[in-house]
Amino acid sequence: MDSAREPRRVVVTGLGVVTSIGTGVGEFLTGLRSGRSGVKPITSFETAGYAHANGCEITDFDPARRLHEAGAEELGRAGQFSAAAARMAVADGAMPVRALREERVLVSVGTTDGESRDLDRLAILDYQDGPAHLARRSPAGRLSSAIVRELGLSDVEAVTIPTACAAGNYAIGHGMDAIRAGDVDVALCGGVDALCRKTYAGFYRLGAMAPEVCQPFDRDRKGILVGEGAGILLMESLEHALARGARIYAELLGYGLTCDALSPVAPDQDSLARCMRLAHENAGVKPTDIDFISAHGTGTKANDMTEVAAIRQAFTDAPPPTVSIKGMLGHAMGAASALGAAACALAITEGFIPPTINHRETDPECQVDCVPNQARPAEVRVVQNNALAFGGNNAVLILGRYGTAA
């Protein structure tokens, strides 16, 4: 038998969010509580030729205001979101940047498309002649090193995890493992993506794009809407957080990963149910402990049906309320589950379940209490945050209220 030791406890002490329903924790929380919609006509790229082109775009992001150290022109849109969200997470956690620079830090950022906006532009330009600065800033690795640069970190491991639409949970899980094992006391983890032409064209061509709004679990749901943004969590070992008297949003209890190894695009019920069970086991919770599920809930026929069936498989009793914040935020791709985790942390702290908006009638084929249209006050102790990705990649994260888990 291999030797083993008890994992250190991991808590979330700061949140940095850039979203289509608001930037910064205050705006994001107000948006989640009031069921704000981020939907608007897309302006990020040319949309002529599409019958419809709504998305959850961010129209009020000012990199010059948000970034202090990282040069805005040296980063693409996703890198800017990433660095800005990290800067906000550190400020929100009342962690002095000078103190952070003395720490060993893990930076782990998930993404679907990397610096996709720049790749779009480079593909369109006859870029044999440049511009070189776009090429230089285009590697996905820049999404994590942007944070290093913005915060001036030296003793740091920075990694980008491009595991598509489950990447946010993957990146947070990585940070959790690093802190649990004692490799670092502090981690900045989450996900980021920027709207891009390539991904819009692809999902539209697959018939997965909703014409107007995203309606998770609704009988008339018509697909996803693309979104963008970043969610970065300031994570610390419990001792580190307590020693500096940090406010604790939530404890990260555990997570699970599985791979379907079946289809590059279609989700698999059994593999997703297995992922949920692994997450419960890893966190040391039972299905009956879960107060609500923040679902992947993309609003496509296939996702919502498979996901609810997997939930029923993993939760032998009636499953808890199961919501999707994608009605509000659209599918922010690599940022989606990181924003889901941020929403879960706020739900725990503030005592509410975020609503599934644009909901008229629940599909009997994916019957869940999706907390339709209006946020619900609730005592929230343990939450499950689901994420699925192309490639058959599933990642499920469990968060709990600090103080109740022991």
Added chain:
Amino acid sequence: MSAPTAIATGELVLSAWSAVSPFGVGREPFREGLRSGRSGIAALDAEAFPGPYTTAGLVPDFSAAKYLGRKGTRLMDRLTALAVTAVGGLVEQCRDDLSAAPERAGLVLGTGWASVQSIMDTTRDSVNGEKPYHVDPAKFPNTVMNKAAGQSAIWHTIKGPNTTISGDWLTGLLALSYATRLYRGGHCDLVLCGAVEEYSTQRAWLDWHSGEAGGDGAAALGEGGAFVLLESAESARRSGRGPLVRLAGTGFRSCQDGAGVRDTLETCVRGTLRRAGVSPEQVRLIAPADLPGPAGAAEDEALTVVFGADNASCRRIHCRAQLGDTTAAATVFQLAAALAEVERGAVHDTGEYALVTGIGRDGMVGCALLGGCGDPA
């Protein structure tokens, strides 16, 4: 509530490796190619690969159909085909464990831009087509950056954690660090860990314009991938694979406050040695990044300060000149080159160590420290 999963603290080893390189498909061509000192870089077919370079380290005569068969490979892009092939080389060495418990095996796959050819082709189709959505729906999944990892899992039935890692030239080292945490966190018992890079026209232009590529923008690019098997010492012995090296640690740092690569790498390496309780004299083999230009000179200075010059008691191996700049796969090729030397008797005793160093274009540096396993007990 019950207890969360414990942290596995037992000794971790690398027990097998595979390579698909400019010397060919498999370990033997890689070993032989490195040993011979010949270059894997050759003239490029300008029609197949138009772009800024006239030479490159391509995997010779590589195609998905040739190495994986025609069935199921029609839509595979080059990156995914290289990945599935390289992972396959490792799967051959752990097939029994994999079929016994596919859910307990993880796959960690490093990449730079993924198949940036697939990605940018799709954008171009969208721009040049009659309608902006006239893109190939069957090829769209190739543009998602985790396609190579997902497809490798499908091909070889690997059902545990499946993660894609990206971090410029440090990708291979970051993948190894991630894989270690995955194991220690109890998420799997076996990790197939490596990185892959494709040669394509789009990648060539991106690396060309990135300027610092190869320190001078003109160094030849290479492609391919290498994978290592990470498991507990006990599991390696039980399976009869026999451990090659112990994973003694990884370390990373960033150049800040005007500190250059030389000082930052020195601090990184010294810290990694200290955490592992290893003295510089114990390091007998180094596989450096070997960048041309100032970054390479800085690396050389840092290593010389810590370990002394390249000499018989601490030998350096140089694979970059033979393989070309393999960007995301660079550090994992260095690791494979070190393992090939270990198989020849280098770093044998438990008190002997090997070191792999990496330098990123974004000011990040990293290293991995590997210890000898001694004679089997």
